[in-house]
Amino acid sequence: MNLDLFRAYWVLAMRLKSLRNVAALALVLLLAACGDNGESSLGGAIDFEPNRPTLGKETAAAPAYSGNNPLVQEAAERFRTGSDLHRKVIIRTCGPNGGVCHNQKEYPDLRTPGSFLATINAPCNVQPGDFSSVDDRCELLGDRFKFDNQGFKEIEIGHLQYIAGEHEDYKDGNKPDASSPGLHVHLREAVPLDREQLHAGGQFIRTFVNDQQIVEDLTFATFGSRWWILEGGKHLVAEVRSYQVDRINELLAVGIIQGDVNRNSVFGARASKPVPLIKPGKPEESYLVGRLRGLMGGEEVPGSRMPLANQPLTIPEMLALFCFIEGLPANGSHPSMSDAIDYKSCSYTADPESLNLLGAGVTWKGRVSKIFQANCSGCHGGSEPPEGLDLRNDEAYGQLFELSKQKPELRLIEAGEPEASYLWLKLIGDESITGYPMPYNPLTGEGKLREGELGDVQTWIVNGAILDE
Ligand code: HEC
Numbered sequence: 153m154n155l156d157l158f159r160a161y162w163v164l165a166m167r168l169k170s171l172r173n174v175a176a177l178a179l180v181l182l183l184a185a186c187g188d189n190g191e192s193s194l195g196g197a198i199d200f201e202p203n204r205p206t207l208g209k210e211t212a213a214a215p216a217y218s219g220n221n222p223l224v225q226e227a228a229e230r231f232r233t234g235s236d237l238h239r240k241v242i243i244r245t246c247g248p249n250g251g252v253c254h255n256q257k258e259y260p261d262l263r264t265p266g267s268f269l270a271t272i273n274a275p276c277n278v279q280p281g282d283f284s285s286v287d288d289r290c291e292l293l294g295d296r297f298k299f300d301n302q303g304f305k306e307i308e309i310g311h312l313q314y315i316a317g318e319h320e321d322y323k324d325g326n327k328p329d330a331s332s333p334g335l336h337v338h339l340r341e342a343v344p345l346d347r348e349q350l351h352a353g354g355q356f357i358r359t360f361v362n363d364q365q366i367v368e369d370l371t372f373a374t375f376g377s378r379w380w381i382l383e384g385g386k387h388l389v390a391e392v393r394s395y396q397v398d399r400i401n402e403l404l405a406v407g408i409i410q411g412d413v414n415r416n417s418v419f420g421a422r423a424s425k426p427v428p429l430i431k432p433g434k435p436e437e438s439y440l441v442g443r444l445r446g447l448m449g450g451e452e453v454p455g456s457r458m459p460l461a462n463q464p465l466t467i468p469e470m471l472a473l474f475c476f477i478e479g480l481p482a483n484g485s486h487p488s489m490s491d492a493i494d495y496k497s498c499s500y501t502a503d504p505e506s507l508n509l510l511g512a513g514v515t516w517k518g519r520v521s522k523i524f525q526a527n528c529s530g531c532h533g534g535s536e537p538p539e540g541l542d543l544r545n546d547e548a549y550g551q552l553f554e555l556s557k558q559k560p561e562l563r564l565i566e567a568g569e570p571e572a573s574y575l576w577l578k579l580i581g582d583e584s585i586t587g588y589p590m591p592y593n594p595l596t597g598e599g600k601l602r603e604g605e606l607g608d609v610q611t612w613i614v615n616g617a618i619l620d621e
Contacts, residue, residue, distance in 0.1 A: 214479075214492035223467050223504040224495055226602060231472035234489035238265045241469045265489040271429035273484050276439030283311075286413045289427040289448070290439060291420025294411025295372075297337060297388075299345075299379070300353040306369075308340040308419065309356075310386075310412035314400055319393050328380050328389045335375065335390040335400055340411060340419060342385030349380050354390060356408055373403050432480035435500075441473065467607050470507040474500045505607065514612045516549050517620045523605045524548065527591045549619055558586040567617040570610050579606060 217228045231237045242262050262268050276290040296306035317333030327348065328334060337354070353376040360368050377390040392400050411419045420426065427448070431437045442448030444465060465473070475498035480487060495501055514520070524532075524543040532543040539557040541564070542548055552565040556574035566572040574585075579601060581589030593599035601609070612618075 214494040215496040217495035217501065219501065221501065221504060223471060223607070224501045227468035227471040227475070227504075228493075228495045230468060231493060233492055234269075234476055234487065235265055237472045237476050237493065238268050238489065241465060241472060242268055269486050269489065271440060272432060272480060272486065273428045273430070276427050276429045283414055284416075287427070287439070287442075287448075288414065288416070288418045288420035289424055291411060291413050291418075292409050292426055293421040294340070294419070295409045296357040297339060298355050298357065299343070299350065300355060300374070300376075302343075302345065302352065304344050306355075306357050307343065308411045309408065310338040310340050310417075310419070311410045311415050312337055312404070312408055314392075314404060316397070319391055322380075328382070328391075330382075330387075332389060334380075334392050335377075335403075337388040337390070338412070338415075339386050339388065342383075343381060343388070345381060345385065347381065349378060351378050352376070354379060354388070356403075356406075358409070373406055373408070375399065375403055430477055430480070432484060433478055433482050435474040435477040438477055441477070444470075444473075466602070466605065467504050467508050468602075471495075471498075471500060471504050474498070474507060508607055508611055514608060514615060515618050515620050516612070517546055519608055520612050521546050521548065523601065523609065527601060527605075531592065552617070559584075565613060565617050568614065570613045573613055576609065576613060579609060 217224055231240060262271070275292060276287070294309040297309050298304065298306045313336040315331065315333050315336065319333060320328070322328065330336070353374045355371045356373040356375075357369055357371050360370055362368055375390055375396075377392065377396065380389040380391075381387075382389060411421060413420075427437060427439045427442070429438065429440050435441050436448070439448070472493060475493050475495055478498050478500065479494045500507060525545065528543040529545075531538055532541050537543075541551060541557075552575065553563055553567075556562050556564055559574050562572060562574040562577075564573065564575040570576040575590075577585050578587075578590040581598070581600070588597055589599055591599045591601065600606070
């Protein structure tokens with residue numbers, strides 16, 4: 153690794169205000185090292201030991217929930233502490249193979265309780281991969297750029313793109329374009345230079361608050377080359393000769409902050425406040441929650457909804473997450489994961505239904521068929537399923553709109569109308585049913601799905617009992 157750069161990083165790190173910032177910066181550096189949008193393979197990774205919070209041992213008691221909402225009771229019973237939440241909800245949602253989707257390469261790292269805690273107040277969506285899925289609300293104030301010995305003021309960096317490839321000698325009025333090899337720097341405003349090219353050092357600048365609370369601007373990297381000025385000055389291209397490739401990789405590995413990561417010309421940090429992954433006290437302003445819901449502050453969150461390959465969170469699971477976040481200390485200090493989640497003072501227990509993720513997007517394939525496979529297929533399968541109703545797999549969907557054998561004036565499912573859907577009446581053990589409530593329990597003669605699952609089936613019927621999105 154280039155010594156100058158290494159020193160720059162340490163100067164940078166040392167001047168940062170708090171340890172947390174160092175950890176965050178280290179993270180950014182690590183991510184940058186993991187790949188800049190897959191466009192270049194970067195060398196020059198900086199080794200670091202992630203600064204993970206330690207996990208407290210003592211269990212702080214929380215007053216028990218005393219209300220009688222069954223959804224809250226279920227949450228309080230199954231997800232007593234932050235560790236329960238992490239183990240039973242976060243890990244579950246992290247890929248079918250136990251956490252393959254989120255590891256240290258794929259931000260955020262959610263594998264351990266400690267790494268989960270580290271998402272508190274951490275920047276959101278700092279992920280390598282598809283830049284277009286980055287939410288404007290996750291964009292930070294970008295670093296700034298200027299040329300050595302040029303009088304203009306520094307300009308915020310929108311995005312950077314290194315296009316690897318053989319350097320070209322531009323002659324006879326030829327010049328690089330958007331796809332030419334080189335380091336492309338896209339700026340928020342045009343550089344006020346009335347020329348097409350210059351030989352200069354390009355400076356990358358960031359503002360820090362030092363130990364004495366003094367704000368300082370620091371040039372943390374420079375790159376000297378021939379620079380081309382395109383698009384009226386908003387797009388600069390530095391030529392990169394083969395001997396400079398390492399230098400560029402090191403430069404990118406420093407983790408230059410781009411103000412318009414998703415390249416949509418909106419500089420998120422200026423347009424609105426950046427959103428952290430988890431904001432203590434404010435689940436609805438936490439990006440992690442936004443990604444689960446596909447919505448935040450009434451606006452769509454770009455990128456696929458999480459969890460990708462799994463069932464969405466049930467209401468009790470959501471409630472546990474919301475109450476956990478709401479109960480986090482506002483000063484940003486890390487709680488112990490073994491502290492009890494305080495359901496009693498959690499405002500979301502007043503209306504847990506409102507946390508139902510499935511208001512939109514609950515489908516047979518996405519959710520309901522899985523509930524039935526898990527709870528019904530043991531009996532409703534094989535060569536002679538009860539009442540001819542086979543609920544083993546996705547194909548069962550076709551049968552659901554047939555008339556009930558037990559009560560032929562009703563269909564099993566009447567889209568939009570749970571009360572007119574015989575299957576639903578069986579699930580809630582309505583007085584009008586023939587036989588037993590479902591899922592039948594031969595020992596007790598009773599049986600009931602969990603509240604969250606029932607809520608999901610109900611929402612699904614109300615929303616039209618759709619197959620797929
Ligand atoms: C332990 C075995 C068992 C399980 C588990 C079970 N069922 Fe049943 N199911 C039966 C039997 C037996 C009948 C017929 C007798 C009755 O209604 O009690 C039946 C009948 C039904 C009927 C009536 C069909 C009609 O055409 O009228 C529906 C609907 C139904 N089950 C849905 C479900 C659903 C949905 C689940 C899972 C949530 C489920 N069952 C789980 C055994 C089971």
